[in-house]
Amino acid sequence: MNRTRVAITAAGTVAAAVLLSACSGSGSSSATFDPKVTTEVAAATTAVAALTWNLPAGEPTTLDPALSALESNSTVVSNLCEPLQTQTTSGKVQPGLATSIDQTDPTTYVIHLRSDVKFWDGTVMTATDVAYSIQRVLDPKTGSSWSAWAGAGATATATGADEVTVKTNTPNALVHNYFATPAFAVVEKAYADKAGAKFGTAAGGVMCTGPYKLQTWSSGSNIVLVKNEAWWNTSHQPLVDKVTFTFTTDASAQIAALRSGSVDGQFSVPVSGFKSLSSQGTMLFNDSYAMEFLAVINLKGALVDVKTREALQKSVDYAGIAQSIYKGTAEPLRFIVGPATWGYGKEVYQSAYDKLPAAKQDLEAAKSTLKASSYSGQTVTIAYAVGNDEETKMATVIADSANSIGLKISLKPLQPADYVALYSSPDARKGIDAFVTAGYLDFPEPVEYLQYWTAGSYYNFAEYANAKYDAAIQAALAQFDDTKRAQDATEAQAIIAADYVNVPLVSQYVNVYYSKKLAGLVPAPSYLYTPWLTSLGGK
Template identity: 25%
Template structure:
């Protein structure tokens, strides 16, 4: 998908950005940003365009940004991110951590945390939820986010029992956690949907359908769902049992599901939507000029996924030829039009290296230029047995419904024809089919994208390990797997980061995936909607949002 600092919780914790007070406690604070008391009271409701309907809204199963956006309103984990990309306490009121024993954490839960039906949130809810994600029967694609727990990976692979996993509720409000190895970004993981609590009694009563009915989609977050009209809208109201309800100003929310960029912009222009983040690319220059749109950072990479199990895409020379035949700067200029950077590697900017003040991408450098290297691409394709494209099969390039994805697909199709003399067919696929199609390997070439879940390069390395649940390319290289595994065990920050750089080099030499551009978020927000929080890992929160000035604007 779809984070950042502790002090010297390890030298590497400079990527987490948590204040020292975190370990002493994180008491709830009054939010200074709120509607002015001396102004007329306005209706506190907002409309956000979610775009595509999520394939699942189960926080333990979801892997997409849209699913995370829904989960962030209905559920809350031990930690959460704020507008500065820093961590703050959420259900956890206090975290005990000893640098001399960096694999142990003790979370003290706030006693006023409740589910939307008023029942207390307990440490047992977290223990159940984490073990549920790891349970092989659950088949969570994000189980690896809990492999950091002692025996987490072993339990997921049926080599250990649930009681062996390093998470235990010692009482209703104390959660003890033991990790396999020191993990500098563990607290960041505690802010992700995968590690949010779910209610055992609700889930086990109807495991397959509990998320489909707003009455049973019961959470502990600032809002609760009241309506879900599939492929149309979701509606939410303020959760009056939320521990921090006094600082939640929004009373009602609606999430629309407008997948077409131009239609989303029309809804924004007519006032039917207050917040959109999919816009027609050809409108971007004017929207910026009119000060209706801003571009915000995002730690994500837009890429083409080649199915590494299908010949001749199983040949690294073929994949590299396809990659080098693409002019990324031309794609950005012609389609995106928003100043994003060409992806000349896998890990994007916005993630720190072990070297002070350096970005991982800056240290890792470029694996190719932003322009097409046609000569080298033709050479590699010929070496693979397809001189001048002769004999190369006609592959299908799948993408989910979107004007932007369609334009990118068309541009890539043209570049491959012009530069390599090969043909591909384009196939626009409905989102509900598109996601499982990639997961199951029922594709040849496919649009894909990955937004980092936390602010460490491991969030990108992890998903291309053999048989990882998010490894849609079905890539496998034992040397790569070994480097990633060793990096997770390495305690020296610089040695660890070098292992990750070495792993990325293997990945790019194999061209396991074909990166095109690093993400940014193009966002249109009405001026009267204030206090929304958008984190660079794609997380969106509305618990601090409020409406001010909408009445006057009319």
């Protein structure tokens, strides 16, 4: 899902990057660092009375799962409010509050619920609560970005004591993935109705079924969760009794707190802390569904000619970005959705991916391509957010290389609030040809992201229009056969890649650090939607 990630800094400003991209530090060491991708770790075995965990993007704006499309929100909410199904660290979907979900026809899903689930207040979860929670996300008054899963519309109805039926207005092969996201997180109807607009706030709280429950939320200070002793999942009980979440956004302060031991762990550790923290505790990396790219948002200005855009891409120093800026914790991308997002049809995706231009700088080819274009010296304005150190460095690297081939690049640093406005205001985008941004898939399904460039999509800022591309995406959305959907998706991929609507850059690994006393947690994209705290404990 394309979302803006927002952080409130100590100075009260807003720092942003698109979606749930990893938080970056200020400054990065030039010392050698050799990261390893980790998919398995030894399980935690002992109980931990309490720990402190930092949220690098700042204090959550809400703990309402329907409004959890921000990194800080999701990192906490994933341990409080459960969706119908869960994601494993490899992206596979497993039963959760629903024991099974049957698709009885292309637009109908029958959800079979567990009968032994209770909310924290002891109230039994019912089909009415589940149907209410789904409809609440779909209700425009809620303002949930998760409503996008329904596309042309959907309904949820309690059709039995432990059964809910969901009907969509059109077939959509992606729907089953959303059952393991906050789009289908369950809240207690009576509690949410009573809380009204305060639901999810420090004053109103939340009422869910997860392995942890909210104890306190001291605005501006911390959020404290405690173990839910009555959690239904008796086979995977939490080992940590109490967790205090802090909101430090300054990179140097984050690293200092982790090194001192005053904070026990954090996702999205700043690049500048990788080496020192690796020698002190457990610093882990894994593939992610994230991508950094240069989004072209003006196809009528200086970048009107596809050859000009192609020259810009050929000029990018991919190796420099991956190694010098990200210290080897990012993979260069040939396309905006890379190999880690291929949850099916891997051979089809790989074959198509290999045919795309290599993610490798070729300045001579870039100069030749630019010479063959209609470009005549117009200024190309590229924006970036000053609050993100790595993206600032990438913007500089991109500009330097592009200028060296004959393009005239003007960098436009945007204060965080102005950067955020790019996603909601056409006026804010005026005078900008492209901007450095990041994206994130909620699950390993490329079509989820590729649909954003179809005609009429909210995120199609450049108003890219290609009827063949739209047709391929619509075919993929309606195709329930994985191999055929991969074929439709790669057809769309080839079309938009040839039009150079975006300049793919790198995919940064998801990372996590925790102190030596802890064990059990694997860094994985699923931490945003799955109760990751249940894996953490003592050695």
